[in-house]
Amino acid sequence: MDLITKDSETTLVLFSSLDRMLENVEYVVMNYRPVLNGEHYLTGDEVCERLCISKRTLQDYRDTGLLGYVQLPGKIIYRESEIESLLEDYYINKRLLK
Incomplete structure (x- = not known):
């Protein structure tokens, strides 16, 4: 049986996998709606x-x-469809006014 240390390949692969998992979790948390x-x-x-x-x-x-x-x-949220509707109803393209 091999001794597993912090520098062994098994440990490095494990930590690498954990780092990737952490990045994925952070992405989901930041982009969750x-x-x-x-x-x-x-x-x-x-x-x-x-x-x-x-x-x-x-x-x-x-x-x-x-x-x-x-x-x-503790939180107020807005329907994305209402935001899109508001933009469609009130958006004025300033380039068209010139």
Whole structure:
């Protein structure tokens, strides 16, 4: 029976596999979007980035009913389909105005 040390090939392969698994888990965590009834939801930061607006403007959109949302304990999420609809309804291409 061989002695397994931190420098043995078996240990190096194990640690390499663990590193790859950790990278995969980190990717899933960073790119996870909740799916409920086939609908994708976005966080407030993602909506602000997609619409190029501030968090305060996003709150104004919620308050005026321009944008629907779902409030969970400690978190507000937005339907991706509503964001896309908002963009289709209100987006003006400035290049077309010139």
